[in-house]
Amino acid sequence: MKLTVIIPTLGRSEQVARLLRYLSGQTRLPDEIILSAPDATHVELPESCPFPVSLVFGPKGLAAQRNSALARALGRSDIITFFDDDFVPSAEYLEQIERAFAENDGWAVVMGMVVRDGATNAGLTWEAAEAALREAEGKEHDGPPVVDHIGAYGCNMSLRSSLVGDLRFDERLVLYGWQEDIDFTSQMRSKGRVVCVTSITGVHLGLKTGRVSGERFGYSQVVNAIYLIKKGSVPASFALPLMFRNIAANLAKSLRPEPYVDRRGRLRGNMLAILHVAMGRIEPEYILKI
Template identity: 55%
Template sequence: MKLAVVIPTLGRKAVASRLLSHLESQSRLPDHVFVTAPDEGHVEQETSHSYPISMVFGGRGLCAQRNRALSQSIGGFDIITFFDDDFVPSDDYIKNVVDEFELHNEYSVLMGDVLYDGAHDKACSFEEAIRILQHAASSPPPFHDPVDHLGAYGCNMSIRTSAIGAVRFDEKLALYGWQEDIDFTAQLRRHGRVVRLSSLRGVHLGIRSGRVSGVRFGYSQMVNPVYLARKGTMPVGFAADLIFRNLAANLAKSLFPEPHIDRRGRLKGNLIGARHLIAGRIEPEYVLELK
């Protein structure tokens, strides 16, 4: 099977370059890597790699960037693996993805076990990620495979391209997207299972640069789940729980926020989003109007 890796990036050229170098250590190299960015200013000058690489340039927005890369890759590959530019996969990650898809025709989407997620905790360095992966290599897996999910976690997800068809990332989920991964992969469950596997290991650094403001993110926390519930790609109960948990966390922690999270900005965005929802405005793209 032929596998392409897609890496969206924005304002983190050194981070993306480090990942490209790290992919050289894969026991099974990708057949092609597509780096998708707004323009050349977001990527390092090209250097030679052991695998083919293409730069895909266009407008901003995670969903738009992924869709541009899909348009170039979907016809020529059996598997498309999406990595965030700050995701560090284990050296056998790609080999294991290919092996699993070859062995299990019932799988449409695979995601790995994120051993540490800096997006939900303090960001970690590339060196720390390598140490975590090395330690995990000698440890038993934390759960029994496979674990079925509603949708995949976008920092690392692999898609059987035959399941994609006309499905694309929803560009109404502007900028950082938020829940765009659930929306996209939940639609692929009609063709097969969406599962998490312990054989696919990685670390999400959680680099803060390149992310949207706290206000914008807080707005998306309120509006995006309602939009996706109405669209039918997210269960209503799941969406309600997501909104409640985020609003409660931002409210409770706004007095003494963590240094790495803009809780007050998120709470402000939550309140703007709540006001729009009460008024019947379910417009995830309104996030572009916020600062």
């Protein structure tokens, strides 16, 4: 099977170079890596790689950048793996992904288990990620080995290329694209299972550079959820609890916010979005005006 890795990136050129060097140690090397960025200033390549690296430049925004690279990968890949530029996979990650698809014809999307996620805290160092992967190595997971999901976590998700068809990431979910991964992969469920294989592991560093403002992000936390419910790609039973948890967290922590999260900005964005939704205005791209 031919396996292509796509890495969308923005403002993290040094991180991209380090990730490419790290991926050289995979037990199953990718057949190609495609970096998707707004322009060349966002990309730094190591002196040499044991796999071909292609560059795709186009409109800024996670959904748009994913689509630009997807157009290049479709038709010449059996498996398309998306990594965030701050995701650190275990050394056997791609080998296990290939085996998962080869042995399970009914699987459309496969993601690994994130053993530590810096997106939920101040972020992790590369050294902390490698230590977490060593700790997880050979450790049995308490739950089932395969877990079905509504959609996949975009920091690490792999698609069976032949099932993608005309499906693309929704570019109305602009900039950071909040929930664009769930929107896309939940639609893949009509073609096969969307699963997490818990023996496939990685760490999400959760770097804070390259993110959108707190107010923009807070607006997306509400409007994107409502938009996807109305679109019909994500069930309300998933989107609404997520939305309310985020609003509650922003409200509760706005008095004493974490230094690495703009809680007050997020809360302002939440409130503006609630007002717009009440007025019947459901426009994810409004954050471009904030």
